[in-house]
Amino acid sequence: MSNTSEDLLFDLTLTDDQRMNRETMQRFSAAEIRDQAAQADKSSVTPAGFYQKTLDLGLTLMPIPEALGGAGVERSPVSNALNAEDLAHGDLSMALGAISPLAFVNTLLDQGSEAQKEKFLPRFCTEEFLAASTALIEPRATFEPTELSTKASRNERGFELNGCKSMVPLGMDAELLLVIAELDETGPAAFIVEGTPEGMTRSAESNMGLRTAQLATLTFDGVQLSAEALLGDRNFDLQRFIDLSRIGLCALAVGTCQAVLDYVKVYCNERIAFGEPITNRQSVAFMIADIAIELEAMRLMTWRAASLAEQGLDFHQQAYLAKVFCAEQAMKIGTDGVQLLGGHGFCCEHPVELWYRNLRAIALLDGTASV
């Protein structure tokens, strides 16, 4: 896809790199994610070695400067969105876990200070997978990301953090966390939390879907952070952080909805009722056609927002529109996927019920998948 502002044409042709990346991601997704997803969901445990394998793919390594041990490839929201889409074609939950460290790294690159980049980024460039994540959502009614109840206050040693965050991917294991909180009266700020400092507790969540993403609730009760924990030298741009993660969430939704479409197409063509494939019935055919149309619209909106972000242009509105549309359609496509399989849709033998459960989370996950 065009990613320079000189390209005036609306060009959706992928670059050679993007095509090759997709090939790798799609193969990985089919072999290492899709085949394991159902069992992983049932046990709520990610298959052993899965995150190490995502490390070998170099997903997190890409945007980290070479001087710090990374691949030094300019950060590309478009490529990141494509990667998220392909991973989520295998399983939304495992995909979310796989890209969580990238969300941390991207935000650090985007808004961190040079000293923070030098301190933390090399830790992602070792042979060992480093669990890292971002924490924005709070467990309360009418949660609004711009009105945070998690508070940070300055003191002589640094900061004191109080509050609660929920739906944090990899929340049980993350060694590095970016916690978004209201700083005194100055507005939102992000804090790098290492390990589990005194006063912080982690508890695993039990949710309808996303069972392998290790979603956790984190509580901070008088947690003391050093002055260096505050992300960046300037004010934290919360809106940009949210917008970039909306693109990631949309891409995840697109990937899983594509999986639904691919599955129901085959199933409904092979499923014989009344002596013919059920796709001969218009009520079935129209439903599948609608999924295809909605999905294409989701993808185009996502790519457009990602492309604007990549060009350094304003993408707030596009990211928001894409998120609203993708969240709604993801739920609809998830439901339709189950419906199209009839009684079989209810059985766990088919993956549509898993996709249905996972897709409902797209609407909730702000701030988790920064591209």
Next chain:
Amino acid sequence: MKVLVTVKRVVDYNVKVRAKADGSDVDLNNVKMAINPFCEIAVEEAVRLKEAGTATEVVVVSVGAKQCQEQIRTALALGADRGIHVETEGAVEPLVVAKLLKGVVEKEEPRLVILGKQSIDGDNNQTGQMLGALTNMPQGTFASEVAIDGDKVNVTREVDAGMQTISLNLPAIVTSDLRLNEPRYASLPNIMKAKKKPLDVFSPADLGVEVTSHITQLSVAPPAERQAGIIVESVEQLVDKLKNEAKVIS
């Protein structure tokens, strides 16, 4: 030790191919293409030899149209050091490919050549053996294990009777079987780095080979559709049918 490894651009193994309406060939319009899986195993083996310090350089070669460079680049992303593309037009038969590869072998003088045992499009299983004959190098085909031992390479082969291990003098030719290794995924950083690796393009004339054809493809037709099965009532009936209808037992 320099290792030469070959890759062929073929239809992706996940694609369900169809014959063209006129039956002249397989329909390749808008079909996903990829490295032949056996070639990918060959690349992986070469890269592992390099990682183990046995090989010093891995050169990857492909014969075919310009688009083959995609597969060469994938092999470079998997860890090969440099690429050679022998650009040809239209279909080339195994003997021509073997002659072109012989030209590359003479130019590069590798100690070891690793090929896939066959490609999943033509399923000919000829190129490696023909290259062996043309270059007069010893060959170890259908390798499930390759071990370099000084001036020799020990190749364990999967044959009908079981496993056979042969010792070949280097330089030698090895063709890979399915169980030789499990190829890695090309990592995203390596895909970027592959762009910077050198890729030379030769024409058949550069290698002194004339592209000729001895084979004419008459027709391509899909396999006959499987007849619906039946459920038998009893073991006796099954045996009776196997004996008298299918005539597979007596």
